[in-house]
Amino acid sequence: MAGLVRVGFSLTRNAIFSTSIRSIATTAQLNLKAIREQTEGSTLIIDGVTVPSPRTELLIRAEPPVQDTALSTSEKPPCYMCALGLDVKHTDVLILSQFVRTDGCMLPRRITGLCRRQQKKMGKLVAMAQKAGLMMNLTPANCKKDPTKRRDYKKFNTYFDERTIFMKKIPKPVDRFKR
Amino acid sequence: MSAAKRVQQWATFARTWHIFDCKWQDPYDSANVIKKYLMGLHKPIYHPMNDSGDVVVCINSKEIALRGDEWRKRAYFHHTGYPGGASWTLAWELHNKDPTLIIKKAVYRSMKGNLQRRHTMQRLFIYPGEEVPHDVMQNVTNQIRQLRFVPTRLDHIPEEVTKTYPKVMDFPEDYVLK
Numbered sequence: 592m593a594g595l596v597r598v599g600f601s602l603t604r605n606a607i608f609s610t611s612i613r614s615i616a617t618t619a620q621l622n623l624k625a626i627r628e629q630t631e632g633s634t635l636i637i638d639g640v641t642v643p644s645p646r647t648e649l650l651i652r653a654e655p656p657v658q659d660t661a662l663s664t665s666e667k668p669p670c671y672m673c674a675l676g677l678d679v680k681h682t683d684v685l686i687l688s689q690f691v692r693t694d695g696c697m698l699p700r701r702i703t704g705l706c707r708r709q710q711k712k713m714g715k716l717v718a719m720a721q722k723a724g725l726m727m728n729l730t731p732a733n734c735k736k737d738p739t740k741r742r743d744y745k746k747f748n749t750y751f752d753e754r755t756i757f758m759k760k761i762p763k764p765v766d767r768f769k770r
Numbered sequence: 771m772s773a774a775k776r777v778q779q780w781a782t783f784a785r786t787w788h789i790f791d792c793k794w795q796d797p798y799d800s801a802n803v804i805k806k807y808l809m810g811l812h813k814p815i816y817h818p819m820n821d822s823g824d825v826v827v828c829i830n831s832k833e834i835a836l837r838g839d840e841w842r843k844r845a846y847f848h849h850t851g852y853p854g855g856a857s858w859t860l861a862w863e864l865h866n867k868d869p870t871l872i873i874k875k876a877v878y879r880s881m882k883g884n885l886q887r888r889h890t891m892q893r894l895f896i897y898p899g900e901e902v903p904h905d906v907m908q909n910v911t912n913q914i915r916q917l918r919f920v921p922t923r924l925d926h927i928p929e930e931v932t933k934t935y936p937k938v939m940d941f942p943e944d945y946v947l948k
């Protein structure tokens with residue numbers, strides 16, 4: 592019944608709103624939204640509720656640099672991760688988990704608000720942490736989350752070198768004991 | 771020789787037993803450290819002709835960590851001596867067969883190949899897990915510091931810590947929470 596109601600709801604909504612006049616708002620549609628579904632008898636009510644972000648109070652930002660006249664106008668300001676200048680490792684799961692959806696996928700750049708380079712770096716670091724089995728509760732469902740349950744070479748502990756992220760070609764590790 | 775001097779003499783030449791936890795450690799990096807203790811290179815009285823090496827007990831050798839794709843790229847060579855007797859075993863295959871062999875071979879290869887090497891290797895004990903026989907464990911008096919820090923899994927961190935940990939990323943204004 593609920594599914595039928597939902598289909599009917601989406602059909603009517605599409606019929607009404609898919610015309611050329613669509614979502615004209617005089618005020619900004621702001622704030623984080625949570626979608627809530629309620630069933631009252633035979634009707635299903637779906638509404639987007641504005642929710643305050645739980646992260647705003649704990650947010651850390653770099654202090655804005657002292658304004659120079661000529662330089663600052665031409666150059667783009669650095670993104671917040673570049674400005675912070677943190678040396679993030681793939682073992683810093685508490686930082687990396689902030690860039691990840693609840694199903695374990697990386698958030699896109701329009702949501703994270705990073706620069707291209709930082710987005711690439713964070714994506715790789717998240718993949719490293721997931722491969723090493725450090726973010727088992729935030730790993731896509733189609734992956735083998737627990738390394739001990741994986742096959743062959745994947746089941747043993749692996750660590751990664753963060754310097755390899757932006758290397759074009761990863762050099763072979765120098766084996767000093769080799770004869 | 772006075773009593774105090776005699777005790778100092780004993781302490782200088784006594785063998786110390788060290789323990790090393792291999793959990794999440796790179797065996798090839800830690801071999802360089804273990805080697806120093808085995809050969810006695812950390813002692814001021816070191817000389818290649820005196821017998822001043824210590825004993826090292828390695829535990830958790832099953833949980834060593836290799837870098838990047840080394841588990842499937844590093845190969846161990848063996849030749850039986852007969853024609854066609856060459857064989858290459860990958861690191862993960864060797865670790866499946868015997869979880870103590872990788873660290874043993876790493877320490878063995880880190881030392882110079884002389885007559886002393888096999889005797890020095892006799893002083894290295896490797897155990898795949900935490901269990902160490904009591905007669906070995908009762909001698910241990912020192913712990914060697916780990917080279918790499920052991921990472922914490924996110925699901926092992928309590929939820930209060932994850933919630934109150936300083937945040938870097940905030941959601942944009944019209945993001946739909948999932």
